[in-house]
Amino acid sequence: MSNERTIPYKIYLNESEIPTAWYNLRADMKNKPAPLLNPGTLQPMTAEELSGVFCDELVQQELDDTNAYIPIPEEIRNFYKMYRPSPLVRAYCLEEKLQTPAKIYYKFEGNNTSGSHKLNSAIAQAYYAKKQGLKGVTTETGAGQWGTALSMACAYFGLDCLVYMVKVSYEQKPFRREVMRTYGATVTPSPSNTTEVGRKILAEHPGTTGSLGCAISEAVEAEATREGYRYVLGSVLNQVLLHQTVIGLETKAALDKYNIVPDIIIGCAGGGSNLGGLVSPFAGEMLRGERNYRIIAVEPASCPSFTRGVFAYDFCDTGKVCPLAKMYTLGSSFIPSANHAGGLRYHGMSPILSQLYHDGYMEAVSVEQTAVFEAATQFARVEGILPAPESSHAIRVAIDEALKCKETGEEKTIVFGLTGTGYFDMVAYEKFNNHEMSDYIPTDEDLKPGFDGIPKFPGNEF
């Protein structure tokens, strides 16, 4: 079945085919994602309130749910040209290995030094910060992909970059930290005693190795206490999903070039930025009633926001200093088991994707990590790319769907997002190679404290 290789291994668009505008899916949503709320007043955050935290143009993008296309500034497109268009790869070797009639494609976002899709939004956010005349930005990073991407973007525009890195990652991934330093960023392990909220968390939980929620709180405080800085975030927010639509727009353009219509579109989901970016143009067709796809979000069984979370207003951070977002959440105090190896550790989920899921436009599945690393290794050996653990969640389900096709004989077309490479995740691979990796599924009892911490107010029943 693999001899008729009329489609190239890698479909590359030309530089001139890099999208000139991001696609704003909210414009086509009948049920718009709920607005961010001020945690004090429970009223929707105004542009003015948000502009103390985010750059002005990013605030506009965050709030805009009517304009379908937002032009991509020339400076950002020029940066995109350094690593985009990214290839859409036909997984011929994987298909042959699986002996499946399915046709598998993946959009590979790992061919840049940050090692992931995160750079697509990092460069946009850095650009608007520079344009606004700011000195620098603050952020948090978990596994380190976002921090690396932002460091690169800030180096390019000459901005200061302060990164709060979840302490357990800071210690286990010194090389990630070092890449950020090479790009000129200042990296602080979180929780730290450089912020009030950090000191408070340290006092309450001595010896904690941190969480993404803690690091967000610290980064927001670091921004608030510095002149000429703004806070930036690598996922969850509407603006981030907007920037990531370059992934989906390029994917669709490449498929269209060869008249390929996918049946199933698969992406891993942590905060939702890669999945949201990949599926936006396809979900838009569904929302406009033009076409149907199966869209599948894949999350770790140890951090199951979609599959076991509730759809409610919740805090985006552990320190509860950020606005409330309506999303699928496990509660802002939820911290995944230390056993969990990869990223995708966020307690919440993009409000846009949460709404789509709630309205039935998406499915979600959770997978256990040993099965994920089995898929990662199988993929690496035939396709030649060592995938990030995060991305490997999507590989797992793509393989599962392809194997179903083998049983049924269906020639389905599967597209998945290969968001990044695993070069800085070799500790996890080593555990897997040594058969020292295990699975962990939280019990209902484990999840209860997280749910108990979700704020209760009228209209926030769950």
Next chain:
Amino acid sequence: MSNERTIPYKIYLNESEIPTAWYNLRADMKNKPAPLLNPGTLQPMTAEELSGVFCDELVQQELDDTNAYIPIPEEIRNFYKMYRPSPLVRAYCLEEKLQTPAKIYYKFEGNNTSGSHKLNSAIAQAYYAKKQGLKGVTTETGAGQWGTALSMACAYFGLDCLVYMVKVSYEQKPFRREVMRTYGATVTPSPSNTTEVGRKILAEHPGTTGSLGCAISEAVEAEATREGYRYVLGSVLNQVLLHQTVIGLETKAALDKYNIVPDIIIGCAGGGSNLGGLVSPFAGEMLRGERNYRIIAVEPASCPSFTRGVFAYDFCDTGKVCPLAKMYTLGSSFIPSANHAGGLRYHGMSPILSQLYHDGYMEAVSVEQTAVFEAATQFARVEGILPAPESSHAIRVAIDEALKCKETGEEKTIVFGLTGTGYFDMVAYEKFNNHEMSDYIPTDEDLKPGFDGIPKFPGNEF
């Protein structure tokens, strides 16, 4: 000067433009590289003698100095399609940063999981081993790029892969080792007690952290004592340079497409495979009297084979079990200072490049490592790629040449080989970031023991 960006950032060839034949530079050389000698008889190695060590078709390629083009088998081209053609990138951002009128291009070979150009030859060598019905191959690796590439190639063809990894690298780069294991390779720190030569070296030099020369000796012995195995090597040999000509052929095709004629071609040189592959088509034009280029080999000041070595027959390995090659050498017992951070640690040099250098077709310069890491960091911050320390030697000299153009106002076109990425070299970057890196230039006294170990026989005066 950077506004007229008529040439794309990245020149991508189509899949169909991947070369269908490797170019054998030796066919155009009037002074052929000297043959390998049997160290016992001092007679040229016959095909029969070599076939005990190498696969039969690779032996033919090693000895063939008359056929200008060797067809690339379809199976190898199919694998190349997974990561080739590699982009030829116009370094617009670096040019702007340097404010130079020079036009800088680099051929980027790092966009594959092995992280370097080594995969180009690894897949070829694995293919011929598979075709000959072998069970597996043995090899050595220093910094780990070659071992990783070979592991990937062997996983693809289902071959066993035994890697002897220089002990200091094995210990300092556990993640490199882990990538190889993920691809199913068996990795042994060298010197080890699994071979006779390893035990001998350990007895003579207790506590040694190994060298490439030691690891070669062990890998060759491991091959000789196993049924159905052959030894493979990642550089130096004629066959390896032959496979690496895909780099130069693609580079030339991309330049030709836009009528660009380079003035200067620069590559780093350890064993010479990347440099040889990049420059072969250009050197061919020089040899045929069609055109002239400045070709510059860049090597570390701490391992200066070209700039301070002698042109003589020498052993390729420390254990003196391999044939003798006529090359620029520092002596097979030379081991670079522990202070030296990157690869490019081999005592000798490709016989093909050695002959070209000897005949005046190439220049060579040596650079110190802090200057190399300065260039690496400068490049990373504007071009967005974190380069391997090896590749950064070429970046250093490309920047130096571009700065000369700034002084003279000349609009020279510079092409250099960016052979790989530095994701597994963050210990070295950390040293540099912490200002703990220093330079080391061996004294003549330091080099003397190496030269004393070069065999003396009639015709081998130096």
